[in-house]
Amino acid sequence: MRWGARAVISAVAVTAVAGCASTTSPGAGSGPPPAAVALAASVQTATATWAAVAMGHLADPTNTYWEVFVRRAGAARWSLVTPTGVADVGGLVVAASPGGTAVGFLPSAKLTFSPLALTATLGARYAPALITAGLASTPDALAVATSGALAVVDGGARVLSARTAAGPWGAATTAAALDRVIAGQACGQTTVTAAALTRAGGFLGLACTRPGVVGLVTLATSTPTLVPVTLPRALAHLPVTVLRAVAVGGELVALLQAGSGPGAYDVVARVLLDPGQVSAAHPPVTVSAAVPSPQPVLGTSVGAGGTVALLTGQAGGPGHVAVQPAGSTTWQAEPAPPAGTAVVTVTGDTLDALAVNQADLAVSRLRDGVWGVVQRLTVPISYGSGH
Amino acid sequence: MTGMGHGLSTNNPLVLAAFHSALRWQGLLVGLLCLLAFGAWLAARALRAPVEGTPAAVDTDEEPAGRRLLRVGFGLVWILDGLLQAQPAMPLGMPAQVVQPAAAASPLWVQHLVNDGLAVWLRHPVPAAVSAVWIQVGIGLLLLLAPRGTASRLAGLAAAGWGLVVWAFGEAFGGIFAPGLSWMFGAPGAVLIYVVAGFAVAAPERAWAGQRAGRVILGGTGAFFVAMAVLQAWPGRGFWQGQPTATATPGAVTAMVQSMSQVAQPSATASTASWFATVSANHGWAVNLVAVLALGLLGAGLIASAVRYRPRLAQATMSVAVVVCLADWLLVQDLGFFGGVGTDPNSMVPWLLLIGAGFLACARPAPAEAAAPAPATLRALTVRRLGVVAAAGAVGVLLVGVAPMALASVNGHTDSLLTEALNGSPDVTRFPAPTFTLTDQQGRTVSLAGLRGHTVVLTFLDPVCTTDCPTIAQNMRQVDQAVGQPSRTVFVAVAANPIYHDQAVLRAFDAQEGLNTLSNWLFLTGSPAQLSRVWAHYGIEVETVGAGGMVAHTDNAYVIDSSGQVRYQVGTDPGTTSTTAESFVTLLTQQVRSVLAP
Numbered sequence: 008m009r010w011g012a013r014a015v016i017s018a019v020a021v022t023a024v025a026g027c028a029s030t031t032s033p034g035a036g037s038g039p040p041p042a043a044v045a046l047a048a049s050v051q052t053a054t055a056t057w058a059a060v061a062m063g064h065l066a067d068p069t070n071t072y073w074e075v076f077v078r079r080a081g082a083a084r085w086s087l088v089t090p091t092g093v094a095d096v097g098g099l100v101v102a103a104s105p106g107g108t109a110v111g112f113l114p115s116a117k118l119t120f121s122p123l124a125l126t127a128t129l130g131a132r133y134a135p136a137l138i139t140a141g142l143a144s145t146p147d148a149l150a151v152a153t154s155g156a157l158a159v160v161d162g163g164a165r166v167l168s169a170r171t172a173a174g175p176w177g178a179a180t181t182a183a184a185l186d187r188v189i190a191g192q193a194c195g196q197t198t199v200t201a202a203a204l205t206r207a208g209g210f211l212g213l214a215c216t217r218p219g220v221v222g223l224v225t226l227a228t229s230t231p232t233l234v235p236v237t238l239p240r241a242l243a244h245l246p247v248t249v250l251r252a253v254a255v256g257g258e259l260v261a262l263l264q265a266g267s268g269p270g271a272y273d274v275v276a277r278v279l280l281d282p283g284q285v286s287a288a289h290p291p292v293t294v295s296a297a298v299p300s301p302q303p304v305l306g307t308s309v310g311a312g313g314t315v316a317l318l319t320g321q322a323g324g325p326g327h328v329a330v331q332p333a334g335s336t337t338w339q340a341e342p343a344p345p346a347g348t349a350v351v352t353v354t355g356d357t358l359d360a361l362a363v364n365q366a367d368l369a370v371s372r373l374r375d376g377v378w379g380v381v382q383r384l385t386v387p388i389s390y391g392s393g394h
Numbered sequence: 395m396t397g398m399g400h401g402l403s404t405n406n407p408l409v410l411a412a413f414h415s416a417l418r419w420q421g422l423l424v425g426l427l428c429l430l431a432f433g434a435w436l437a438a439r440a441l442r443a444p445v446e447g448t449p450a451a452v453d454t455d456e457e458p459a460g461r462r463l464l465r466v467g468f469g470l471v472w473i474l475d476g477l478l479q480a481q482p483a484m485p486l487g488m489p490a491q492v493v494q495p496a497a498a499a500s501p502l503w504v505q506h507l508v509n510d511g512l513a514v515w516l517r518h519p520v521p522a523a524v525s526a527v528w529i530q531v532g533i534g535l536l537l538l539l540a541p542r543g544t545a546s547r548l549a550g551l552a553a554a555g556w557g558l559v560v561w562a563f564g565e566a567f568g569g570i571f572a573p574g575l576s577w578m579f580g581a582p583g584a585v586l587i588y589v590v591a592g593f594a595v596a597a598p599e600r601a602w603a604g605q606r607a608g609r610v611i612l613g614g615t616g617a618f619f620v621a622m623a624v625l626q627a628w629p630g631r632g633f634w635q636g637q638p639t640a641t642a643t644p645g646a647v648t649a650m651v652q653s654m655s656q657v658a659q660p661s662a663t664a665s666t667a668s669w670f671a672t673v674s675a676n677h678g679w680a681v682n683l684v685a686v687l688a689l690g691l692l693g694a695g696l697i698a699s700a701v702r703y704r705p706r707l708a709q710a711t712m713s714v715a716v717v718v719c720l721a722d723w724l725l726v727q728d729l730g731f732f733g734g735v736g737t738d739p740n741s742m743v744p745w746l747l748l749i750g751a752g753f754l755a756c757a758r759p760a761p762a763e764a765a766a767p768a769p770a771t772l773r774a775l776t777v778r779r780l781g782v783v784a785a786a787g788a789v790g791v792l793l794v795g796v797a798p799m800a801l802a803s804v805n806g807h808t809d810s811l812l813t814e815a816l817n818g819s820p821d822v823t824r825f826p827a828p829t830f831t832l833t834d835q836q837g838r839t840v841s842l843a844g845l846r847g848h849t850v851v852l853t854f855l856d857p858v859c860t861t862d863c864p865t866i867a868q869n870m871r872q873v874d875q876a877v878g879q880p881s882r883t884v885f886v887a888v889a890a891n892p893i894y895h896d897q898a899v900l901r902a903f904d905a906q907e908g909l910n911t912l913s914n915w916l917f918l919t920g921s922p923a924q925l926s927r928v929w930a931h932y933g934i935e936v937e938t939v940g941a942g943g944m945v946a947h948t949d950n951a952y953v954i955d956s957s958g959q960v961r962y963q964v965g966t967d968p969g970t971t972s973t974t975a976e977s978f979v980t981l982l983t984q985q986v987r988s989v990l991a992p
Contacts, residue, residue: 063942072942087941092893093858094944116860120902122894135894137858139902174898392943394861 043267044200044214044250046073046098046113047306048146049316049352049361055079055129057101057108059146060306060349062363062386065322069394073099074386075110076361076368077130078354084382085361085370088130093122096393100142102149102156102172104204109156109172111149114141116394121160123149125172136173140165146307147201147212147252157209163198166211180231185213188230194220194247201252205259207280207290210234212249212261219243223252223261223276225288232288236276238265239297245272253309254280255333260313264300272297273304273338275315275331295336298329306350316351316358323347330358344378345371401816401970404487404735408815409520413485416524420798424528424791431787435780457541458602460611460755461595465546467747468553468591469537474731475738476530483734484526485519488564491735497566504571511563516973518802518809525799529556532792537595539784549785550595552792557589564737574646576633577622578685578726580741587744594751599760608755609700615749616696623689626682633685636678647681648674651726659732663724670725688718696749703756715749810984812977817949817965820981824961827852827954828931832888832918835900840886840916846958849883849989851982853951853966854890854934855917857903859944863890865968866949867907869979870915876983880914882956882990888928889919890936890947951982955989962989 049058056078064070073095076085089095090110097115101108107127114121121142124133140160142148148159149172156172157179159165168179182197194215201212211231213222221236238247245266250273252261259278264271275295300319305326308316313333320326328341328351344351344360347369352359358373359381370382402409457465483491489512497508515522533556536549561568561583568583575581594607601607626633635645644652651674655667674681695711698704723729723742730740814820827850831841842850851870855863870885877883889895900917904910909917919925929936929947936947953962962985968975 074942089940089942091938091940091943092891092945094860095942096860099942112858117864117906118858118860119906122858122899133893135896135899137894137899137902139898139905386941388941389939389943392939392946394944 043303044145044248045304045306046100046144046146047318047350048101048251049306049308049350050101050103050146050253051309051311051352051354052103052108053080053105053311055103055108056310056352056354057103058085058308058350058352058361059099059101059110060361060363060368061098062366062368063388063390063393064365065363069096070390071096072386072388072393073097074368075099075101075130076384078352078359079129085359085368085384086130087384087386088126089386090124090126090130090133092124092135094118094393098144100146100148102147102151104151104153106153107151107172109136109149109151111138111142111158113144121158123172134173138167138174138176140167140176143199145200145250147203150202150204150209150254152204152254154204155209157202157204157211159199159202159211163200163214166199166202168209179209179226180211182213185211185224185231189224189233193217194222194233197222201249201261203252203254203259205254205280206257210252210254210259210261210278212252214246214248216246218246221247221263221276222249223278225290228288234278234292235289236261236263236292236294238263238274238294242266242272242274242297245270250304251307251309251315255309255311255313258313260309260315262307262309262315262317264304265297269301271300273300273317273329274298275336277313293336295331296338298338302327305348308351308353310353310355312355314353314356316353318344318348318351328358328360341373342376342378345369345380402486402812402974404483404485404491406486406815408819409485409811410482412520412811413482413523416520416798417480417527420524420528420794423794427790427794428787431783431790434786435783456760458599458607458755458760459758460608460751460753461599461602462541463747463751463754464591465537465541465550465595467751468588468595468744469534469549471588471739471743471747472530472534472537472553474534476527476532476534478731478737479523479526479530481734481736485523487735488523488526488737489515489519492737493564493566496564496569499572499574500566500569501571504566508563508566511559514799514803516971517807517976518805520809520811521798521802525795525797525802528791528795529799530795532788532790532795535788535791536785539788540781542599542781545782545785545789547596547598549788550592550597552592554589554592554596557585557592561585561589574631576626576646577619577689577741578626578647578722579650580727580730581622584730584738584741584744587741587748591744591748591751602755602760605703605756605759608703608752608757608759611748611752611755612696613700615745615752616693616698616700619689619693619696621693623686623693626689627686633682634679636681637675644675645678645682647685647726648678651728654726654728657728657733659728663728663732666724667728685722688714692718696752699753699756705757708753708757712749712753715746719743719746807980808973808976810977810981812969812974813965813981814977816969816974817967817978820962820964820985822961823963824959827952827958827960828928829958830888830924830928830931832920832924832928833897835897835904835917835919837897840918842886842954843958845884845886847956849956849986850886850954851883851951851986852886852888852932852954854929854932854947854949855887855903856891856894856945856947857889857899857917858891858894861944862949862966862968863903864907865975866951866966867903867909869966869968869975869982871907871909871912872979873982873986874912874914876979877986877990879990880912883986884914884916885912886916886918888934889917889925890929890934891945892922892925892936892938893945895919895922895925953982953985953989961985 063072097113100111110124121138123136143159143163150157156169158167166179167176169176195217203210208227211224215222223234242265250262261276263274277293279291302319306318315331325343329338345362347362348360360371362369366388368384371378372381540546565583632646637644651671719742727740934948949967
């Protein structure tokens with residue numbers, strides 16, 4: 008992909024944000040509610056790119072099946088690797104790490120806990136495990152690493168930890184406890200939206216109702232501590248939700264959404280974790296420009312190098328893609344992806360749009376500014392089998 | 395199988411057979427009652443032959459014409475409604491296809507009320523459906539056969555009372571609390587007109603003296619029609635639009651007619667409905683204008699007739715009423731009773747009867763003073779006795795309907811027929827239960843042989859199942875509570891998932907379902923090979939479904955007696971409603987009790 012050829016939109020975005028701020032300055036504690044977090048997501052590790060998307064009859068929740076696709080490093084094609092044994096109509100989350108990947112089943116209907124499927128073979132074989140609580144419906148509700156595992160459960164009210172994803176899982180903290188220990192910089196009514204395990208320890212992302220407070224918490228300190236993230240002043244009146252928090256090499260990449268609905272903006276905060284620079288309580292943080300996000304976020308992706316791709320729009324519509332390359336603090340607008348795109352994945356410097364039409368998946372790749380279909384897959388969905 | 399979708403169809407053969415059987419038996423009972431009534435009448439005539447000139451009082455004045463029209467007209471309509479209740483789809487189709495859709499657009503409190511009222515029908519569909527047949531036929535017969543006196547007034551009251559029940563619980567208050575209320579579609583509910591007619595028949599006959607009753611009927615009806623005309627004309631309610639393009643959202647009338655044309659019916663009415671659907675789609679505004687004008691004109695004519703009765707105006711207004719009502723009945727309401735679950739001919743015939751009674755009451759008022767009783771003649775006394783005996787017979791028919799409904803309403807257990815309809819009748823068997831040795835959720839070794847001396851309920855559950863298995867587990871707990879002998883019964887589940895079956899997941903399932911406190915609950919697992927052998931021995935098919943589907947497995951349970959003999963084999967599919975699951979609890983409780991009995 009030719010990053011430099013893309014239109015740079017950050018300046019426009021910041022100008023727009025500033026304009027907004029000059030006319031709206033609600034008091035602390037008020038303002039629009041935190042944003043909802045889209046579950047469709049993709050993440051890349053050194054060995055593969057993973058994506059989880061909803062397929063089937065999307066208007067019927069009982070016949071909406073979540074599927075996991077993987078694209079091995081160096082491969083051009085995607086493979087269906089959805090784990091079996093559990094109905095996944097509630098949703099799936101994928102926690103990928105170089106050492107192995109865990110797929111978590113979200114609760115649905117009368118199932119209140121979350122079975123897990125663990126793989127070290129890129130989905131060729133899975134081993135069963137479970138969390139005795141229900142994973143939260145956010146793409147980074149589950150994090151795995153060689154150092155341990157974290158899980159956000161009970162709708163973001165609690166966090167569990169384990170030495171490995173196979174368990175046993177024990178209580179790590181709760182949203183209420185987080186709110187207490189970070190008193191004075193409290194983010195208001197808190198839910199945990201993301202967990203990440205880095206070489207510097209665990210991080211949690213929160214949805215804060217207190218305007219301007221970025222709920223990015225490090226667990227590396229003796230007590231959970233808010234990482235100081237300063238947003239552009241124009242966003243200070245908006246509540247911030249951490250949409251994604253992913254450990255990428257020497258940094259934690261956090262995708263933030265300030266506000267919700269038509270007045271929302273997206274920002275990437277990069278927490279640098281290089282051993283020489285890390286101060287557990289005050290790691291260096293780079294905050295990108297803000298991009299307006301007037302339509303709902305449909306899918307998010309984080310590449311292995313730290314590139315972030317954001318898909319917004321109305322479900323089933325053409326959507327808009329904004330990409331922030333690794334090492335950059337600006338967003339680039341990309342051509343509108345094909346209709347039905349559920350997520351735009353990042354693999355190295357390649358963008359793939361995964362478009363869904365019931366049981367059919369069409370993969371389009373962006374080349375020279377044009378999306379072209381490179382693969383079609385039909386998923387053998389057995390309708391009626393999800394409930 | 396779990397995970398493959400399931401439910402009871404309205405034409406389930408087992409339910410149909412039970413319904414027809416109950417109808418036959420109760421029909422026989424009704425026939426016997428008629429014979430008894432006839433015999434009683436013959437005996438009375440033989441034993442107490444009247445003497446000419448006996449100074450018995452026999453009313454010789456005629457029944458007021460308006461009252462007679464209401465009584466006979468609605469008597470016939472009630473009988474028709476009763477016969478419609480005998481349609482095969484009624485036991486299972488009435489709640490799901492008639493009542494709940496009618497309530498769906500109403501506020502939540504209406505839906506809750508309707509669902510509460512439906513509980514008896516849902517739990518005992520066959521007795522309830524049969525009751526509805528005979529109650530309505532009985533009311534109709536009573537109205538027809540008791541022309542005067544206390545019995546006739548009681549018939550009116552019975553019609554009004556049952557009508558109110560049907561209006562509230564069967565018609566969700568005629569949809570008056572739902573958006574889109576329209577006279578054209580049947581507002582305020584056909585049965586509410588039955589109720590009005592019932593109260594009119596139940597009123598003392600002196601209420602029919604002069605033109606008073608007629609004026610009240612015409613004035614009330616006229617005011618209602620004018621209000622309905624205003625509502626029909628109100629902008630923004632979807633009545634002025636047709637359907638300009640095939641993809642556009644149809645207007646209210648077009649949508650109604652289109653839905654009626656989809657109902658199974660004779661080709662003649664179907665083509666008429668389709669034709670009018672096209673007309674209203676293309677000329678929605680004009681159709682509504684005609685409706686508004688007709689309603690307004692009719693309302694004005696009725697009010698004017700109520701204020702001052704003039705025969706020519708009455709004749710004209712009645713003519714307009716006949717044309718408008720019949721047109722709406724045919725073109726919009728599609729006669730109302732097709733489709734297999736039509737419960738009445740909708741509102742237009744009742745409206746015509748009510749309006750006609752109002753005009754008759756004005757045109758041929760009863761005298762203000764009742765005529766002096768004439769001396770009884772043999773013929774008059776015979777006719778009166780025949781009437782009394784016939785009315786008694788009709789009351790008997792009514793009671794034939796009321797009795798099963800009353801019994802059903804006090805029976806807290808859901809009819810086991812529902813689970814049998816879903817899963818097939820249970821197999822009553824006696825063969826040695828295939829033995830096995832597995833590990834329970836706590837890691838203890840358990841063998842079936844080691845459970846000798848207990849009655850064992852054995853089933854197969856997927857611990858990560860999202861729907862049926864949690865319900866089946868709860869059913870087992872309810873059976874355990876109902877049987878109440880935890881020291882003599884053991885409820886055993888074998889894991890039915892080839893991937894998720896370790897002890898941790900079994901314990902998670904137990905915690906989820908609150909089963910971890912039950913002393914007589916065992917959830918067993920083993921290696922895939924061990925589990926496969928047990929599944930095979932008990933005929934349990936387990937299939938892993940890809941692409942996000944749930945593991946599918948056979949839903950079966952076995953009741954094994956204390957000597958290790960399988961006594962019952964029963965399907966455990968809980969279906970898609972709470973009543974089918976409750977029905978399973980009833981059946982399994984009966985089976986466990988019968989095995990426990992000495």
